[in-house]
Amino acid sequence: MRMVYAPMSTYHHGNLRRALVDAALEILIAEGATALSLRAVARRAGVSQAAPYHHFTDRDELMAAVAEAGFRLLLMRLERVTESKSPNPRRAMQDYAVAYVNFAVEFPAYYRLMFGQRLAERSPYPELRSSVRELRRVFATAVEALQMRGLARRGDPDELALTSWSLIHGIAMLLIDGQMREELGDTSDAERLVREQTALMLHGMVYTSAMSPPPGMAAKRPVRAD
Amino acid sequence: MRMVYAPMSTYHHGNLRRALVDAALEILIAEGATALSLRAVARRAGVSQAAPYHHFTDRDELMAAVAEAGFRLLLMRLERVTESKSPNPRRAMQDYAVAYVNFAVEFPAYYRLMFGQRLAERSPYPELRSSVRELRRVFATAVEALQMRGLARRGDPDELALTSWSLIHGIAMLLIDGQMREELGDTSDAERLVREQTALMLHGMVYTSAMSPPPGMAAKRPVRAD
DNA sequence: ACCTGAACACCGTTCAAGT
DNA sequence: ACCTGAACACCGTTCAAGT
Numbered sequence: 001m002r003m004v005y006a007p008m009s010t011y012h013h014g015n016l017r018r019a020l021v022d023a024a025l026e027i028l029i030a031e032g033a034t035a036l037s038l039r040a041v042a043r044r045a046g047v048s049q050a051a052p053y054h055h056f057t058d059r060d061e062l063m064a065a066v067a068e069a070g071f072r073l074l075l076m077r078l079e080r081v082t083e084s085k086s087p088n089p090r091r092a093m094q095d096y097a098v099a100y101v102n103f104a105v106e107f108p109a110y111y112r113l114m115f116g117q118r119l120a121e122r123s124p125y126p127e128l129r130s131s132v133r134e135l136r137r138v139f140a141t142a143v144e145a146l147q148m149r150g151l152a153r154r155g156d157p158d159e160l161a162l163t164s165w166s167l168i169h170g171i172a173m174l175l176i177d178g179q180m181r182e183e184l185g186d187t188s189d190a191e192r193l194v195r196e197q198t199a200l201m202l203h204g205m206v207y208t209s210a211m212s213p214p215p216g217m218a219a220k221r222p223v224r225a226d
Numbered sequence: 227m228r229m230v231y232a233p234m235s236t237y238h239h240g241n242l243r244r245a246l247v248d249a250a251l252e253i254l255i256a257e258g259a260t261a262l263s264l265r266a267v268a269r270r271a272g273v274s275q276a277a278p279y280h281h282f283t284d285r286d287e288l289m290a291a292v293a294e295a296g297f298r299l300l301l302m303r304l305e306r307v308t309e310s311k312s313p314n315p316r317r318a319m320q321d322y323a324v325a326y327v328n329f330a331v332e333f334p335a336y337y338r339l340m341f342g343q344r345l346a347e348r349s350p351y352p353e354l355r356s357s358v359r360e361l362r363r364v365f366a367t368a369v370e371a372l373q374m375r376g377l378a379r380r381g382d383p384d385e386l387a388l389t390s391w392s393l394i395h396g397i398a399m400l401l402i403d404g405q406m407r408e409e410l411g412d413t414s415d416a417e418r419l420v421r422e423q424t425a426l427m428l429h430g431m432v433y434t435s436a437m438s439p440p441p442g443m444a445a446k447r448p449v450r451a452d
Numbered sequence: 453a454c455c456t457g458a459a460c461a462c463c464g465t466t467c468a469a470g471t
Numbered sequence: 472a473c474c475t476g477a478a479c480a481c482c483g484t485t486c487a488a489g490t
Contacts, residue, residue: 016473037463048475050466055473059464116342120404132405159409163423166396167389173399174392178346179358183385197389204430242454263482274456276485281454285483 017055017065019045024066025110033109038062063117064125070114071131074103078138089145090202096142097168097198098191104172105190111172139164143205152205160205167201168194243281243291245271250292251336259335264288289343290351296340297357300329304364315371316428322368323394323424324417330398331416337398365390369431378431386431393427394420 023044027036038059039049056062077099086092104111117125119132139161146152152160171194174180183193249270253262264285265275282288303325312318330337343351345358365387372378378386397420400406409419 014473038465039463049464050476051474053465112342115399115403116338118403121407123404136405156409159422160426162400162406162409163393163397163426166400166423167393167427168396169399170392170394170396171389173341173395174388177341177344178348179362180388181347183382183388196385197392200386200389200430200433201393201427202430203433204426204428207426207429240454264484265482275483276457277455279484 016045016047016051020052020055020062021065021069024062025069028066028109028113029107033113036113060117061125063113064123064128067114067117068125068128068131070107070110071128071135074100074114075131075134075138077103078135082138082141089142089149089151090199092145093142093164093202094195094198096138097164097171097194100168101172101175101190101194104176108176111176115169115173136161136165146202146205151202153208163205164198164201167197171197242271242273242277246278246281246288247291247295250288251295254292254335254339255333259339262339286343287351289339290349290354293340293343294351294354294357296333296336297354297361300326300340301357301360301364303329304361308364308367315368315375315377316425318371319368319390319428320421320424322364323390323397323420326394327398327401327416327420330402334402337402341395341399362387362391372428372431377428379434389431390424390427393423397423 020041024036024041027040027044038052041062042049042052045051052062056065078096081092081095081099084095086095117123117128119128121129123129136158140157143152143157143160143164146160147154147157175190180190180193184190246267250262250267253266253270264278267288268275268278271277278288282291304322307318307321307325310321312321343349343354345354347355349355362384366383369378369383369386369390372386373380373383401416406416406419410416
């Protein structure tokens with residue numbers, strides 16, 4: 001019974017690395033982070049417990065590869081937002097935030113692992129680092145679009161991009177930790193919450209030096225809202 | 227050589243629970259999260275490996291107790307800000323953010339552990355939950371002060387408090403992950419960065435519905451900054 | 453009531469040996 | 472070049488037994 005695309009056959013000559021990452025992902029999503037041992041990954045990939053060491057120097061390196069796959073998937077989701085080419089840069093930033101948070105809610109264990117890994121500049125995992133760089137670039141581009149329309153203060157877009165990422169990451173974390181259950185009527189409210197919080201930040205982005213309140217913003221002046 | 231306060235003597239009648247948490251903390255801060263095994267904790271506390279099970283049902287429960295101690299320490303730091311009674315509520319929020327982020331930078335492994343634990347409402351660790359509730363209350367009170375001065379839109383302060391916490395947590399995370407190294411000249415720049423990012427959010431808090439840009443905020447209007 | 457010693461099943465990692 | 476089997480030191484957890 002020969003197969004045209006013989007997908008299994010590729011696994012056992014040279015593709016074990018990929019098979020291990022896939023196995024790790026399956027365990028992570030199906031059984032959670034607790035079950036994610038190197039030995040369990042090897043078992044699921046159908047190899048001996050020592051086999052992974054021919055493709056990864058240690059457990060951490062495999063985990064970094066898994067995290068990197070997570071960043072790639074997340075980046076794909078965000079790319080779809082880019083492709084929708086929203087003419088409204090504020091709406092675009094909101095869409096990025098929603099796509100980002102949805103990913104975290106869909107794969108909480110995965111998202112946690114991604115941020116459990118050290119993402120430091122001096123990290124010994126160059127692929128992980130470059131994925132993170134790409135992620136930051138998405139937010140930076142969104143900020144540049146805001147700046148071009150006069151919707152964000154001038155200056156280094158990376159700085160505002162980092163603020164965006166900080167907020168969105170924080171929302172994702174607290175959401176998957178159940179900290180927003182009070183604010184959430186049903187689960188579909190999550191998107192509204194993300195849009196509101198992001199928009200709050202978008203309004204703040206207009207102002208130049210954030211150190212002191214800008215002229216028109218004195219404490220005595222009442223807020224026009226209600 | 228008898229001691230007046232005999233601190234050691236209390237350890238071995240009834241205070242082992244506390245001693246274990248202390249030992250865990252010492253290991254965490256001195257040797258990092260990798261070295262933090264239940265057996266290592268028992269060794270450091272000078273008891274057998276089975277002893278912890280008379281005070282905690284499992285490793286997770288000990289970790290939750292450690293995390294809870296972390297939240298208590300963090301809360302103490304924030305309380306100091308409250309006691310300084312800044313008359314400027316925006317400055318107060320910035321001070322909270324700085325104190326919060328400083329804690330994370332000072333004890334990165336500790337901070338990571340605190341957020342590695344599930345903080346969910348349905349978490350089986352009631353003490354952890356109530357500490358988190360207290361933390362949220364700090365931010366909510368800060369938001370209420372802003373609202374009273376017309377510096378934040380009306381409505382549920384918990385919602386804006388959650389936005390504050392999200393941003394500040396995100397900054398702390400990315401900072402200890404080395405993601406702000408570019409933006410940071412020297413390390414003392416961290417405080418300036420935190421103040422700026424917090425102030426950005428503070429400006430956003432003025433507006434009522436964040437869903438669409440408010441009247442005076444149309445895209446054509448140039449930003450007065452440079 | 454509180455702690456220990458020994459045991460069980462599991463883990464990360466190494467390494468000589470196999471093909 | 473790639474994988475295995477066996478081994479080592481470690482881990483979380485249980486439980487009968489000790490005081």
